[in-house]
Amino acid sequence: MAKPFTITCPVPAGPADCVMLAHGGGGKLMHQLLEQCVLPVFDSRELEARHDGAVLDVGSTRLAFTTDSYVVSPLFFPGGDIGTLAVNGTVNDLAMCGARPLALSTAFIIEEGLSFDTLKRVLNSIAGAAREAGIKVVTGDTKVVDRGKGDGLFVNTAGIGVIEHEQVIAPASVRAGDAVLLSGDVGRHGVAIMAVREGLEFETTIESDCAPLAPPVHALLEGAIEIHCLRDLTRGGLATGLIEIAETSRLHIEIREQDVAVEENVRGACEILGLDPLYLANEGRFIAVVPEKQAARALEIMRNHAVSSAAFRIGSVTQAPASLVTLECCIGTRRILDMHSGEQLPRIC
Amino acid sequence: MAKPFTITCPVPAGPADCVMLAHGGGGKLMHQLLEQCVLPVFDSRELEARHDGAVLDVGSTRLAFTTDSYVVSPLFFPGGDIGTLAVNGTVNDLAMCGARPLALSTAFIIEEGLSFDTLKRVLNSIAGAAREAGIKVVTGDTKVVDRGKGDGLFVNTAGIGVIEHEQVIAPASVRAGDAVLLSGDVGRHGVAIMAVREGLEFETTIESDCAPLAPPVHALLEGAIEIHCLRDLTRGGLATGLIEIAETSRLHIEIREQDVAVEENVRGACEILGLDPLYLANEGRFIAVVPEKQAARALEIMRNHAVSSAAFRIGSVTQAPASLVTLECCIGTRRILDMHSGEQLPRIC
Numbered sequence: 001m002a003k004p005f006t007i008t009c010p011v012p013a014g015p016a017d018c019v020m021l022a023h024g025g026g027g028k029l030m031h032q033l034l035e036q037c038v039l040p041v042f043d044s045r046e047l048e049a050r051h052d053g054a055v056l057d058v059g060s061t062r063l064a065f066t067t068d069s070y071v072v073s074p075l076f077f078p079g080g081d082i083g084t085l086a087v088n089g090t091v092n093d094l095a096m097c098g099a100r101p102l103a104l105s106t107a108f109i110i111e112e113g114l115s116f117d118t119l120k121r122v123l124n125s126i127a128g129a130a131r132e133a134g135i136k137v138v139t140g141d142t143k144v145v146d147r148g149k150g151d152g153l154f155v156n157t158a159g160i161g162v163i164e165h166e167q168v169i170a171p172a173s174v175r176a177g178d179a180v181l182l183s184g185d186v187g188r189h190g191v192a193i194m195a196v197r198e199g200l201e202f203e204t205t206i207e208s209d210c211a212p213l214a215p216p217v218h219a220l221l222e223g224a225i226e227i228h229c230l231r232d233l234t235r236g237g238l239a240t241g242l243i244e245i246a247e248t249s250r251l252h253i254e255i256r257e258q259d260v261a262v263e264e265n266v267r268g269a270c271e272i273l274g275l276d277p278l279y280l281a282n283e284g285r286f287i288a289v290v291p292e293k294q295a296a297r298a299l300e301i302m303r304n305h306a307v308s309s310a311a312f313r314i315g316s317v318t319q320a321p322a323s324l325v326t327l328e329c330c331i332g333t334r335r336i337l338d339m340h341s342g343e344q345l346p347r348i349c
Numbered sequence: 350m351a352k353p354f355t356i357t358c359p360v361p362a363g364p365a366d367c368v369m370l371a372h373g374g375g376g377k378l379m380h381q382l383l384e385q386c387v388l389p390v391f392d393s394r395e396l397e398a399r400h401d402g403a404v405l406d407v408g409s410t411r412l413a414f415t416t417d418s419y420v421v422s423p424l425f426f427p428g429g430d431i432g433t434l435a436v437n438g439t440v441n442d443l444a445m446c447g448a449r450p451l452a453l454s455t456a457f458i459i460e461e462g463l464s465f466d467t468l469k470r471v472l473n474s475i476a477g478a479a480r481e482a483g484i485k486v487v488t489g490d491t492k493v494v495d496r497g498k499g500d501g502l503f504v505n506t507a508g509i510g511v512i513e514h515e516q517v518i519a520p521a522s523v524r525a526g527d528a529v530l531l532s533g534d535v536g537r538h539g540v541a542i543m544a545v546r547e548g549l550e551f552e553t554t555i556e557s558d559c560a561p562l563a564p565p566v567h568a569l570l571e572g573a574i575e576i577h578c579l580r581d582l583t584r585g586g587l588a589t590g591l592i593e594i595a596e597t598s599r600l601h602i603e604i605r606e607q608d609v610a611v612e613e614n615v616r617g618a619c620e621i622l623g624l625d626p627l628y629l630a631n632e633g634r635f636i637a638v639v640p641e642k643q644a645a646r647a648l649e650i651m652r653n654h655a656v657s658s659a660a661f662r663i664g665s666v667t668q669a670p671a672s673l674v675t676l677e678c679c680i681g682t683r684r685i686l687d688m689h690s691g692e693q694l695p696r697i698c
Contacts, residue, residue, distance in 0.1 A: 017464055017465050017466065018461075018462050018463065018464055018465065019459045019460075019461060019462065019463045019464075019465065019468060019493055020461060020493070021461045021493050021494075021495060022493075023459070023491070023493050024459070024491060024492045024493025024494075025493075030491065033491065034491070037465065037468060037469055037472060038472060038489070038491075041469070041472045041473055041475075041476045042472075042475075042476050042479075042486045044485060044486055044487055046452075046485070046487035046488060047486065047487065047488070047489065053488055054452065054454075054487035054488040056451070056452055056487065056509070058407075058410050058412070058451065058509075058511060059408075059409065059410045059511075060408065060409065060410075061407050061408045061409075061410045063407070063412075063509070065452055065454060065487060065488055065509060066454070066488050067454035067455075067456045067488055067489065067490055067505070067507055068456065068490045069456040069457070069458050069490055069492050069505055070492075071458060071492045071494050073498075102405070102407065103395075103403065103405055103414055105403075105414060105415070105416035105507050106416075107416045107417065107418040107505050107507075108418070109418050109420060109458070109503055110368045110372070110373065112367075112368060112369060112370045113367050113368065114367065114368045115366055115367055115368075116366055116367065116368065116386065117366065119368060119386060120386055120390070123386060123387060123390045123391075124390055126390075126391075127390045127391050130391075136393060136395070137391045137393055137396065138393060138395035138396065138403035138405065138414060139395060139396065139402055139403040139414055139415050139416055140387070140396065140416065141416050141417045141418055142372070142373060142379065142382065142383070142387075143373045143418050143419075143420045143696075144368055144369070144370050144371075144372050144373025144374075144695070145370075145373075145420050145500060145503075145696060146370060146500075146695070146696070148497070149422075149499065149500035150498070150499065150500070151494060151495075151498040151499070154458055154494075154503070156416070156418055156456050156505040156507075158416055158454050158456075158505075158507030160405070160407075160412070160414060160509065162407060162408075346493070346495070347492075347494060347495070
């Protein structure tokens with residue numbers, strides 16, 4: 001077997017004392033920002049866990065709590081808009097904690113001059129996506145900023161979910177020998193946004209995969225699958241999601257490139273544009289890490305749901321080399337997946 | 350007694366199909382936006398309640414859940430900054446539901462080019478304010494937008510609190526005969542922001558009243574005060590807070606102008622600038638509506654806490670004229686307090 005090699009990405013040049021666009025990309029710079037600026041200030045076990053949401057014990061109830069702001073540009077794109085994104089993104093973070101979505105807050109920062117039509121379209125999307133995901137919008141806030149001090153509309157959602165099982169679904173629960181399952185093809189959300197932003201046209205429109213992920217997760221829980229870890233693949237894509245798990249669990253994740261599905265259109269766009277589909281954002285894909293002996297049954301359950309009907313096993317967890325993700329390429333070589341410094345496409349969500 | 354008269358504020362001119370700055374002001378236009386755009390889209394009992402936060406029953410636990418985005422300009426001002434505001438604003442909304450603050454989320458929308466020094470200063474403020482308020486930051490998010498598409502920093506916080514009593518603290522619980530208590534002087538936050546923004550100087554610096562309000566609220570609960578309603582007086586000030594309660598409870602609130610404390614500096618600034626202190630934003634003041642027979646005891650409890658040491662009874666609730674707030678002026682006349690269309694000072698929080 002060939003020795004794995006690393007392709008590293010240089011940190012983009014910029015003033016060292018300022019936040020750059022790449023700090024919001026979900027990659028290395030963002031992790032640096034978190035580790036150097038945010039985490040040392042807060043003495044918070046929940047933040048240190050670096051999970052998609054926090055898990056809280058309130059009396060006899062176990063809650064999941066999560067938040068995300070959405071600054072996607074443009075506001076509307078094939079397969080969704082900032083409203084569907086703001087609901088599904090947060091609902092999916094709850095699902096990744098194994099929680100049943102319960103209540104959602106929505107907060108709007110509107111730039112003066114946004115048309116009521118646009119606002120109503122987004123509000124309707126939020127209401128529709130919330131209905132579909134089975135979560136209720138219970139509280140909210142609206143702020144307006146001067147023209148030129150925003151970008152049309154930013155949306156924040158925070159979500160509360162209830163955890164009704166005893167499993168500890170987190171990177172720390174991952175074990176050597178586990179199987180790594182991927183719920184479907186990757187890269188569609190990133191290319192869909194890119195295509196609208198850059199005016200690219202393909203033979204068929206590439207739609208974002210934006211969708212709620214709670215149903216397959218709950219089916220796995222009800223099917224008595226021992227879920228070790230879940231991660232939805234947003235900013236930073238599949239590669240970053242896997243790297244975060246490998247680093248936190250201090251184990252090795254081995255992935256086969258040929259088993260990671262990428263739609264033909266998406267692959268074509270990536271080749272032309274020099275993008276790597278493994279790092280492209282998704283909004284309706286997740287990985288599930290489960291014990292080897294339950295992998296086949298877990299795949300079967302996932303495939304029963306439209307959103308994860310193309311679920312596939314893409315790799316395994318092993319002991320060493322610790323904290324690394326390696327990719328067995330189609331041509332037989334192996335390479336280490338390294339975290340990008342920023343995001344290939346800024347403001348993707 | 351003279352017949353009360355109304356001073357109405359014209360709706361500012363602007364394109365009818367666009368959101369204007371005044372829609373974010375907490376006044377009439379904002380209520381119109383909520384009633385015409387937001388509430389019809391969501392079928393939500395919790396949103397309809399129009400309280401500072403939503404109250405949710407989760408198993409045997411009663412939770413309060415609330416969110417606010419903060420877009421204050423400038424980011425730093427005497428008495429606080431966007432960080433202290435983002436913690437206290439949300440913690441106070443939880444307190445107004447009678448909830449004990451439990452967990453906070455923080456989400457940042459950073460404009461590219463913000464200095465790390467500024468970011469760290471705000472993060473430290475958040476950590477300090479959270480410690481002081483006894484709430485833990487458990488989850489968060491960071492997004493970066495291009496230069497010129499934001500305004501330095503916007504912060505969203507969402508908060509979860511636990512309600513450990515059986516009282517229903519809400520506008521609907523207000524009864525004719527109740528006493529209206531105000532926790533301190535009004536208008537300081539608004540004038541503090543205005544002074545920095547406009548470069549105004551006073552003999553002594555006017556500091557924002559930004560502070561956590563949970564301690565006096567919990568002391569009232571522990572003192573067996575039957576609290577009918579609480580409201581912190583942020584955007585729209587004392588007048589708007591009272592009008593919202595009068596409209597939701599369909600009762601009349603009668604206030605004596607001479608009993609509403611306004612610091613001399615604040616009153617002076619208002620006179621020069623043509624501002625009404627009753628409509629100026631506060632970030633550490635609240636009203637408590639309690640039964641007449643418990644008013645004296647409630648005031649005593651509130652005065653035991655630094656943040657409400659100057660608490661005073663400012664009026665009463667009566668049956669009619671329904672849904673109105675009237676002010677008995679110092680010169681003996683009475684006038685109806687009408688909601689402003691927007692906010693005297695935009696981006697105050």
